[in-house]
Every structure is written in C-alpha cells, then in structure tokens.
Amino acid sequence: MPKILVIDDEAAVRKVMVRMLTSAGHEVTAAPDGVEGLRVWRELGADLVITDVHMPEMDGVQVIRELRATSPALPVIAMSGSGSARDLELLRAAELVGAVGLLGKPFSWDELMGAVAAAFPAEI
Secondary structure (H helix, E strand, C coil), X not given: CCEEEEECCCHHHHHHHHHHHHHCCCEEEEECCHHHHHHHHHHHXXXXXXXXXXXXXXXXXXXXXXXXHHCCCCCEEEEECCCCHHHHHHHHHHHHCCCCXXXXXXXXXXXXXXXXXXXXXXXX
16 A cells, blocks of 8 residues: 655644545554655655645645655645635646545545545556
8 A cells, every 4th residue: 555645734634635545555654744744754654645736835846846856756635625716726836746536525535535536546
C-alpha cells in the first residue's frame, strides 16, 4: 500500500483523513501546513501527497510546485472545502502545476478512495 502524506491546516480534517486512509491499509503521516508538510516529506518521504489548497503561510499550489521541482513523478491530490472564487482559482492552479486529482470537502469514503486509486494507474 502507498505511503501517504496529508497536509491540511484543519485538525479535524487531518484526523478523519488519517483514520480513513489508515483503515484502508495505508501508512499515513500528516502535517498542519505546507511548510511542515514539505519538511515531513523531505524527512520521511511519501508515495502520494494530499494537500489542501487554502492554507496560511504556504498554499497547496506552492507545495505542489516545490514537490514537482524535486520529484516530478510524485502524485499529488489537491483539495478544497470552499466554493469561494479564490479556492476554485487555487484548485485550477493546482491542476495546472501538476495535481493528478482534485477533491472537494466534504468528501465521502468512496471519493477519497477513488482519488487515491486514480493517483496510481494500474500497470499494464
């Protein structure tokens, strides 16, 4: 199972995501913001990063750019809980800089698991 890093500034979201992904058999680490998320990724690595796009200090688009600079093949899923124009703009930008999937919060178990599965295309 892939090792997953969850980056979100909302503690409740991180907790739920860690619980959901762990129960599906993944090894999961979490970080409360983009700066800490990049530190954790550099230290522990991950096969997949799921990041919120709207966070203080460093937004998810910046996180994706940093990850792409050092690990261009790393799959990243961007998520947002707001339908605000700013968050929709950030989701579009995340996709443009390389996010392989987008998740809207709140999301269901099936949506999360589907996004994770889609991040790892089946080998032929």
